[in-house]
Every structure is written in structure tokens, then in C-alpha cells.
Amino acid sequence: MSDAAEAPARRRLANDAPVRVVSARPPLRTRLVTLWSRRELLLGLIASDIRIKYKNSALGIVWSMLSPASMLAMYYLVFSIFLKNGIPNFVVYLFSGLVVWNMFQISLNTATGVIVDRAGLVKKVSFPREILALANVGASVVYFVIQLSVLLIFLAVIGHAPDWGFLWLLPISFLTLYLLTASLAVVMSAVTVYLRDVKHLMEVVLQFWFWLTPVVYSYENSIAAPLHRHGLSNIYFFNPVTLIVLTFQRIFYVSTVVHSTTTGALIKILPTWSFQRFLSLNLALLGIVVVLFLVAESIFGRLEGNFESEL
Amino acid sequence: MATVIDVRHVSKSFKIHHERHQSLKERLLHPRSGSTEVFHALRDVSFEVGANETVGILGHNGSGKSTLLKTICGVLQPTSGEIRLRGTLAALLELGAGFQTELSGRDNVYLYGAMLGLSKKSVDAIFDDIVAFSEIEHFIDTQVKFYSSGMYVRLAFAVAVNVDPDLLVVDEVLAVGDERFQAKCIDRIRRFQEEGRSILLVTHNADQVRALCDRAIVLNAGVLIADGPTASSLRTFREHLLEDNVERDERPAQTNVTIAAVTTPSGSFDVRSGASMHFDVEIESQSAYSGNFVLEVFTRSGQLVSRSDAQGAPVNLSPGRNVVGVDLAQLPLLDGVYDLNVGVVDAHGHTRIAWREQAASIQVSYDGRAGGVVELGATIRQQ
Numbered sequence: 001m002s003d004a005a006e007a008p009a010r011r012r013l014a015n016d017a018p019v020r021v022v023s024a025r026p027p028l029r030t031r032l033v034t035l036w037s038r039r040e041l042l043l044g045l046i047a048s049d050i051r052i053k054y055k056n057s058a059l060g061i062v063w064s065m066l067s068p069a070s071m072l073a074m075y076y077l078v079f080s081i082f083l084k085n086g087i088p089n090f091v092v093y094l095f096s097g098l099v100v101w102n103m104f105q106i107s108l109n110t111a112t113g114v115i116v117d118r119a120g121l122v123k124k125v126s127f128p129r130e131i132l133a134l135a136n137v138g139a140s141v142v143y144f145v146i147q148l149s150v151l152l153i154f155l156a157v158i159g160h161a162p163d164w165g166f167l168w169l170l171p172i173s174f175l176t177l178y179l180l181t182a183s184l185a186v187v188m189s190a191v192t193v194y195l196r197d198v199k200h201l202m203e204v205v206l207q208f209w210f211w212l213t214p215v216v217y218s219y220e221n222s223i224a225a226p227l228h229r230h231g232l233s234n235i236y237f238f239n240p241v242t243l244i245v246l247t248f249q250r251i252f253y254v255s256t257v258v259h260s261t262t263t264g265a266l267i268k269i270l271p272t273w274s275f276q277r278f279l280s281l282n283l284a285l286l287g288i289v290v291v292l293f294l295v296a297e298s299i300f301g302r303l304e305g306n307f308e309s310e311l
Numbered sequence: 312m313a314t315v316i317d318v319r320h321v322s323k324s325f326k327i328h329h330e331r332h333q334s335l336k337e338r339l340l341h342p343r344s345g346s347t348e349v350f351h352a353l354r355d356v357s358f359e360v361g362a363n364e365t366v367g368i369l370g371h372n373g374s375g376k377s378t379l380l381k382t383i384c385g386v387l388q389p390t391s392g393e394i395r396l397r398g399t400l401a402a403l404l405e406l407g408a409g410f411q412t413e414l415s416g417r418d419n420v421y422l423y424g425a426m427l428g429l430s431k432k433s434v435d436a437i438f439d440d441i442v443a444f445s446e447i448e449h450f451i452d453t454q455v456k457f458y459s460s461g462m463y464v465r466l467a468f469a470v471a472v473n474v475d476p477d478l479l480v481v482d483e484v485l486a487v488g489d490e491r492f493q494a495k496c497i498d499r500i501r502r503f504q505e506e507g508r509s510i511l512l513v514t515h516n517a518d519q520v521r522a523l524c525d526r527a528i529v530l531n532a533g534v535l536i537a538d539g540p541t542a543s544s545l546r547t548f549r550e551h552l553l554e555d556n557v558e559r560d561e562r563p564a565q566t567n568v569t570i571a572a573v574t575t576p577s578g579s580f581d582v583r584s585g586a587s588m589h590f591d592v593e594i595e596s597q598s599a600y601s602g603n604f605v606l607e608v609f610t611r612s613g614q615l616v617s618r619s620d621a622q623g624a625p626v627n628l629s630p631g632r633n634v635v636g637v638d639l640a641q642l643p644l645l646d647g648v649y650d651l652n653v654g655v656v657d658a659h660g661h662t663r664i665a666w667r668e669q670a671a672s673i674q675v676s677y678d679g680r681a682g683g684v685v686e687l688g689a690t691i692r693q694q
Contacts, residue, residue, distance in 0.1 A: 022385050023393035044425040052413045055454075124408035125426050126385035197336070305388045308381075309325040 025305070028298050035128050035297075045135035050142060068147045072154055086260035087218070087269060089253070092160055095151050096252035097215035097245045103144040104181050104241055105206050111136035111185035112192050113199045119311040129307070130300050133189040137182045151252065163254045165275060166247075172282045173247040179289040180240055183296035190303035193310050213241045214249075220256075220268040243285055246271060247278060313397065315478050315509040316360040316383060321392035323353040323378055323533075352378040354533045355392070362477075365500075365510040367520035367541065369548045370530035376513045379530065380404065380482050383511065398477030401427055403468065405482075412456035416447060416466055419455055423470045437473045445469035465492065472499050479503055482513045497523070517545055518615060542650075546668040567597040568628060568655055570667040584646070584677035584686060588639040592653050594665065596628040600655075602664050604635055607652040608644075616649065616684055625658060643686045646677040 026034075054060040076091045087093065111133040115122055118132055155162065192198045217223070219242070227233045236242065249270055250256075256270040273281075327348045352375045360366050370376040381387040383394055384402040409426045410419050420441055424434035442451055445466045447458075455463065472479070481500070500523060503510055512523060520527050520541060527544035529537035529551070537547035571593040582588045592604075604626045608616040626635055637653075651673065654666035679686065 020385075020396045021393050022382065022389065022396065024389055024391055026388075038425075038428070040430055041425040041428075044422050044431075048411055048414055048418060048422050051418065052411060055413050121409050124386065124405045126402065127426055127428075305390075306326065308387055309327065 025301060028294065028301070031128070031297055031301055035130070038128055038131060041127060042131050042135055042138060045131060046138035046142065049135055049139040053139075064143055064146050065150060068150045072150060084262055086262040087221075087267060088258055088261050089158070089160060092151075092155065092158075093218070093249055093253045093269065094216060095154070096248045097213070099144060099147045099151060100177060100241065100245050100248050101210060101213060101215050102147065103140045103177060105210070106143065107137040107140040107181045107185055108188060108202060108206060110140070112188040112202045115189045115193050115307065116196065116199075116311065122307060123311060129304060130186045130189070130297070133185040134182055137178070137185050140181070141178065155252065161254070162252045163250065166251045166254075166278065169247050169275075169278055169282055170251055172279075172286055173244050173251075176240075176282065176286045176289050177244050179286075179293045180244075183289065183292040186293075186296045186300050190300045190307075193303070193307055209239070209241070212236075212239050213245055215245060218267075218269045219246065220270055224268075240285060240289065243281055247282060250278065313362040314359050314395075315362050315364075315397050316511065317395040318356060318358050318379075318383070319392050319394070321353055321356045321379070321382060321389045321394060322351065323375075323382060323387060324390050325350045325352060351533050353382070353389070353530075356530070356533075356535045357392075358528055358535065358538050360478075360509055360511060362509055363504075363507040364526060365504055365512065365524045367524035367527040367544075368511065368513045368530065369517070369520060369527055369544065371551075373532075374530040375533040376530050377482060378533075380480055380511065380513050384480055396478070399428070399474070400478045400480060401471045401474050401476035402480040403471050403482065404480070408467075410455050410463065410467065413454060415454055416451040416458070420451075420466070420470055423467065424474065427471070427474050429474055437475070441466075441469045441473045444473060461492070468492075468496065472503075476508065478509045478511065480511045480513075517548065521545065521609070522614065542669055549663070549666050549668055568600060568602075568665040569595045570653055570655075570665050570670060571595045571632070573651065573653060573667075573671040580671055580673045582642055582673055582675055584644060584675050584679070585641055588642050588673070590637050590671070592635045592637065592670070594626075594628060594633045594635060594655065596630060596633060598630050600628040600664065601625045602628070602655045602657050603660055605652075605654050605656055605660075606637060609650045609652065610684060611648050611650065614684070616644070620656075620660070626655065628655070642675065643688075644673075644675045644677075645679075645681060645684055645686055647675055647684075649673050649675065 021030075050061065054063060057063060059066070072091065072095055075094055079085065079090045079094070114132045114136055115129060122129055122132075188198060188202060214223075219236075223236070224233070227236050250273075253270065256272045257266055257268050259265070260267050327350050356375075356379060368376045368379065378387065380402075381404065382389050383396070384400065384404060386402075386404065409423045411422065414422065420438065421431060421434050425431075442448055445462070445468070447462050447466060450458065450462065455466075458466070479500070500510060500512075504523075510523075512520065514520060524541050526539065527537070527541045527548075528535060529544050529548045531551050536551065537544045573590055573592050575588075575590045580590075602625060604621045605618065606620070607618045610616060626633075649672065650669045651671045652666070652668050653670045655664045656662060657664055677686070681687070681689075
């Protein structure tokens, strides 16, 4: 490659090469095209995130399987022997919601401070910065897939089949979860550069948010009635994670009404919506989060311009 | 000639917070406290760099040269204006900035490659070259946190120069590393030039610019004040250096000294190697001044051959026209053209009072057998 004869060829290449423009505020379309063209970097960052997390540990990535598995075993022990709440297979209900929540929470907790943490890189190397936040979300997706497979193995072991008909909702619901998490992660990572408190605030907000989402309690059994009485049902569903959690629970827990294992009474545990209803709600939410992602990208673009003077 | 970089009316300003209220509480409690000042790092800068050009960017600290480079690399967004880039760009802004110390050298090469925009496949193709250039074959699978700083820098440089860029952007990195590594970097840059790539070099080392660049740009307080052949830009750079020093030292107008002319008795600057030479330097001074006289001799490729002064004896300038005579006995230079820089510095030798780049050029003719720059007068015989 040191051959000087290559020089004319190189000059011609420079003539044909596409022109890249660095300007004050690149339009959203340019941002998205650039982002897409750097997907290989995203995958590289995700891989390095995971590799760093398990570096120097003998079991490595196996840990990411062991910890949800042991958590599942513990919940199983606790809720089917010590704290019987009468809901059969409660651990399946709990874990299908937790899989969603864990991905959401871990992504946001790690991505919020990522631009500040990697200031050295942000100030020296050119790449779409939101990739750092998206890589954290991406790493959570890997853990999500691992946890989901632990759940599926567990379902196979106890002989509990998911609702095959509703399984079609899984990709839609997952995509919604991904875009929702990514949008918030991208915006929060940029806002934290200007307001460092946001990182801590986020942890507190996420704790509240967790209890506003029907993961450890049943929406239908515990709060649907009081919410309806106060006319708050609609507001409760403003929380976009709720629909995703309910969809996952519907897919994996299946039953909407169950017999209590302690009293034998009927318990309404999940909404009795039809597949059509679930589908249209999920598609609507997907539409909303797609717009949300575009908004997040343009907010990031606005905030990005002054990173240098804040980092 | 194809344009590789087209900088169009680029300005960049920063907000400087004098009291940083970054926590939410402080922002809520003192929404308007702490003044914000706008600092203009670049003001309406425009220039082009063509294919196969090596352009130096000169400027003092804080003149905006690093900001300009970062903007070109896309690390910073300009406040207004735009930059059009053609072809692939590799930037040596800070070597190893993208490294993850927990990962092995190998993983980092792939990650850094991805950051520079390379696919895994293209890193595969150049991986061996990178490792060979960096000379750390044995440690490539060791975590980078165990690397010495030299190994760290070598690996980063190896990745950046092996990505086969159309445009290489270099910011002061040549100042790091040991001498051998610096020589290797310079060597690589020269090879890039031969291959017809464009190079943008930021430095405040005038000698490096003289040695490597065809053209130079001078920035002063964010404004482009010169864009032209290296020699003329360097002259502008030196003049501004001079002005700045005058301001800093708060010297009154009495130091208004200029080099008026350099003349030889015969009017010719052609000289035979080994002969003696005499020339006069005419210095105009507005008042009496006592300083030191300095003479520099450069080769045309920018190599400093010699810098000499009046052996500690001051030159006492009186108001009006002064003449300083310079005698060179038995000029030891070999065949070629040499540039003379002459000037007056203060008694401590820190500040240039008057300076003239390329005040004269001498043409040396030589008919002996020696090659190079100087005649050593060596006698070689078998013992």
C-alpha cells in the first residue's frame, strides 16, 4: 500500500467519494442515516460492554443466566410455600413482568450517565454519541433474551405452555419496549450532561415507576376497581410500560381468571381483552414510541451541540 | 484538483460558565446566578484543502486551531457554517482516547476500528499490519490496562494510520512518544504524502510545519489571518508572535525595530563552498536599544543548519539606521540554496524584537565529492 503508483487512483477515489457535511444542526434524516451506517460500532460497543462486565470472572456470561435462574428459584420457593397469595403459578406471572421491567430499569440506570462517564471519548472521537446510550440498551437486550430463555426453560420444566396464539404479540411488544427504553435512554443521557442530578433522580423515579407498573401485583385483582372508582383507569395506562408488562403476562401466564389455591374463589388476574384488543393497543403504542424515538433523536441533536463546554 | 476539505464560513462559540450550577438544586435556587460568557473560538473561517496537499495549521495556544480540527473531524458541531468532507478521514486527536482499558489489545483494535468507521471485515484485513506496526505482538491479547504508556500510544497510532484514510488529521500527537517513535510517525506522514493523500497538521512547532507542509494556515484569536505557502504564512505567524510579545511586555514604542535589508558588498548571494562571506544587515530603529543579534540558516527542506548569535556581545542600536556586519569564514555548506533568518532579540534571548524570515537566500556552489549539508573536512586513510 506504500506504492506511490497508487497515488493517481487515490486522487480519483477522492473525486468520486461521497461528500459528508459537518454543520450546525444536521437534519433528523441525516442523523438517522448516520446512526444506521454506524450499526457495526453499536454491536461492537454492546459486545465490549458485556465482555467488560464478565471479564476476569471464571464463569463469565454464565452468570447472566445463573442470577435470573436463582432469582426465579427463590421466588418459586417463597411464593409457593411461604407467602401463598392464592394465585397459582404466581412465579410465572411475576417473572414475565420482571423480564420487561429489568430491561427497562437496567437500561435507564446505566445509560443515563453514560455520556458523562465517557467524556474522554466523546470529546476526542467522532461518532454519533447516542450510540453510547443505545449500546447500554443493547446490552440489556442481551440480558433480556437470556432471562426470557430462563423463563422458557422454567415453563418447560413445570409444563406450563404459553398462549401460542398470543405469541404473535411478542415481537411487537418487544420492539415497543426497545424503542421506548432507547428513546428515554437517549434523552436522559444528554440531559444528564447539563444536570448531573438527573442520574440520581432517575434511580428514585424508577423505584416509584416500578410500583406504578403491575409487576408484583395484579392490575385486575388489586387496583382495577379502586382506580375505576376514582376515574383514574385511563391515567394508569399513561404508563407505557404497563401495556407491555400486561402483554407479556398474557402471553406467558395465559389465564385471565384463576381459582385461588387457598380459598377456591375466582380471582380475576389479567384483563380479559381479546387478541384483537391487545393487538390494536400494542400497535397504537408502537406508533407512539416510534414518534417518541424521533423526538428523542432531535432533542439529543439539540443538546449535543454544547456537550464540549459542559463535559 | 479535487477538494478534500471545504470549510465554509465556520464559526464556533462556547458558553463559559463562571459559576457552574450543575446540580438541580443549584439551578432551581439560582436560576440566573453565575454569568455566562460567550467565547468565540472560531470566527468565519473558510479555506479548502485539495487532494495531495499537506496543510499546516499554526497558532498560539487558544487561537482556535484545536477547535477547528475537532470541528473538521466532527467531534464538535460548528455554531454556524459548514464543512464538506470527501473520502475517509482518520484523526489522531488524542491517541488511545477510545480505548477500554479492561479489554485486550485485540478487542480494542476492533472497537477503535469501528469507532473510526471500519467494518469488522476491514479490520480483519489490516489487523496484522496494525500489530506489526505497533510492535506489541506478544501483548496483543493482554488487557490494555497492563500496557505501558508507550505501548498504548503505539497501538493507537498503528490503528489510525493503517485504516487507509484519504485524509489524515494530526493534532500535536507528534510531540508524544520517544524519539524513535516520533521519527516513525514523521516517516509515516511522508509516506502518506507520497501516496497522494491529504494531511492536516496542527502544531505550534514552526520547524515541523516547514519540514512537512506545502501550505500553512495561521489562526489568531479564532480568525484566519494567513493562508498561503508555508514560508509566507510562517512570516505572518512570527510577526504575530512578535506583536503579542510586545503587548505582553508592555514595551513602549522605543522597541520599534525593523530589519530593513540584507546586502552583500557585491550584491550577489552566490558563494563557493569553503569561501568566506560577508553581508550587512540594515536595522532601522526608532530609539536606542541594546539587544542580541541572531542568525539562522535553514536548508530549503526546512532543516535548521545553524543558529548563532553575537557570542553574548550586545548590539547597541541607536535611533535611525544601523548596520550589523556578519562574517562567515570558510563557509562549510555544500551545494544548495540556504535561507537566512535574521533578527534582534532582547538581552535575555527570550523575546524577538525584530525578525525577518528568509531575509536572504544564499546559493552555495560546491565541486567536491562530499554529499549532504556540511563539509566536515574529513580526511580518510587506512592506518
